[in-house]
Amino acid sequence: MGHSKDRAIITGGSRGIGRAVAEQLVAQGSDVLLVARDGQALAQRAGELNQAGPGHAFWYACDMADQPDAANRVAQYAQASIGEPTLLLNGAGGASIAGALDAPWELWQQDFTLKFWGYLAMMRAVLPGMMARQRGVIVNLVGVAGKDPNPNLAIASAVNGALRAVTKVMADEARSSRVRLVNVNPGATDTSLLTQMAGQMAERVQRDRTEVLSEMRSGSPFGSLPAAADVAQLVVFLMSEQAQYITGTSIDIDGGAHRGLA
Ligand SMILES: NC(=O)c1ccc[n+]([C@@H]2O[C@H](COP(=O)([O-])OP(=O)(O)OC[C@H]3O[C@@H](n4cnc5c(N)ncnc54)[C@H](OP(=O)(O)O)[C@@H]3O)[C@@H](O)[C@H]2O)c1
Known part of the structure; x- marks a missing residue:
């Protein structure tokens, strides 16, 4: 029996990789909820996606650093717009160029709050529902610095490493409900x-x-x-039934830059 159409929450959906994922999902008939801070950019993106179809696009403006409230509000708005989400892409993040010592403490806090707490809170907000319905895929845009810690990207290296660990343990919890969690590591x-x-x-x-x-x-x-669309193709594959046995792992899309064997 085939599934009804997918409904995706995409944080960081107004630009970059998140936007490209939204385009590909809408083109294959899924409904999407785009999340970012800039409401004007979101309204424009959603308008373009609705013109293109066949899926529908909705948007919700909020600061994903405001956790866990933002995640709970996004999950609530998803129910009112697209319905119960079957997909989540965590992409609202960034990476500051800074060393471990010269980065001010506030920057450590700020970057952890947006990307680590932001991704984690969003996963915690939607995962129980996905598990109860035995349907769902979560993809996190993490980054190769989590595998090859980079002294110029000290905070991003730590955030990405922590996200790899938490995704693994959440994938363990979700596996018996057939819900998958996968990290994508763009270079x-x-x-x-x-x-x-x-x-x-x-x-x-x-x-x-x-x-x-x-x-x-x-x-x-x-x-x-790679362009955003190249990374998006991998994300959309990982969200599909074809990837049904891929969970609890990280897939690199870095042109082979990562040197380790794991
Ligand atoms: N591009 C790369 O080379 C690369 C490499 C490795 C990992 N990554 C990771 O992949 C993810 C996406 O990167 P990207 O290159 O697509 O970034 P991008 O082009 O800068 O897009 C970032 C998106 O996140 C939103 N965003 C940023 N801060 C936010 C906040 N506080 N609250 C809500 N939304 C926020 C932005 O919209 P607003 O500004 O309107 O909020 C935008 O939609 C990030 O986590 C990044 O670290 C990227």
Whole structure:
């Protein structure tokens, strides 16, 4: 028996990888709820998606650093708009260029609050319902720094490592309900976040921003960077029935940059 159509919550759905996932899901007939801070950008994205169809797009503006309230409000709004979610993409995050010692304490707190607490709170808000209905897939956009800790990305390395651990234990809890949780680890991907990181890096090493960005692009293993849509294709595959035995793990999409065997 086939499933009824999917209903996805996409945090970070207004730009970058989250936006590309929304486009692909709507194109295959799923309904989506886009979440980000900028309501104008969200309204525009949702309008474009509804024009494209056949799925429907809704939006909810909130700061995902406001946890756990934001996650609970998003879950409630999902019920009122798309209905009980069958999919969650956690993508509202970022990565500050900073070392472990020079990063101010507030930045450690801020980045953990948005990405670690934000992803965790969203998973806790939707997972019990998915388990009760025995249907659901959660994909987290994490990042290779969680596998190859990077001294210039000290906080992101720690956040991503912590997310890998918590996703594993939650996948263990969800497995008997046939609900899956998977992390995707993008390497450098061509989104506005990368431009922002190049700017921070240029400031850190006192170099030209455009030069740093073009080095990031040409220094990638394939000589060019994946676009958001390339990462989105992997996410949408992991959300599909074809990936029904993939859970509790992380899939890298980094052009082979990660050197370890695990
Ligand atoms: N791009 C890469 O190279 C790369 C590599 C590894 C991992 N990742 C991870 O993948 C995820 C997505 O990255 P991306 O490149 O697609 O980023 P992006 O293009 O900068 O998009 C980020 C999205 O998150 C939203 N967002 C940011 N802060 C938020 C907040 N406080 N509350 C609610 N929404 C918020 C943004 O909208 P608003 O600004 O309107 O809120 C936007 O929709 C991030 O967790 C990132 O760390 C990216």
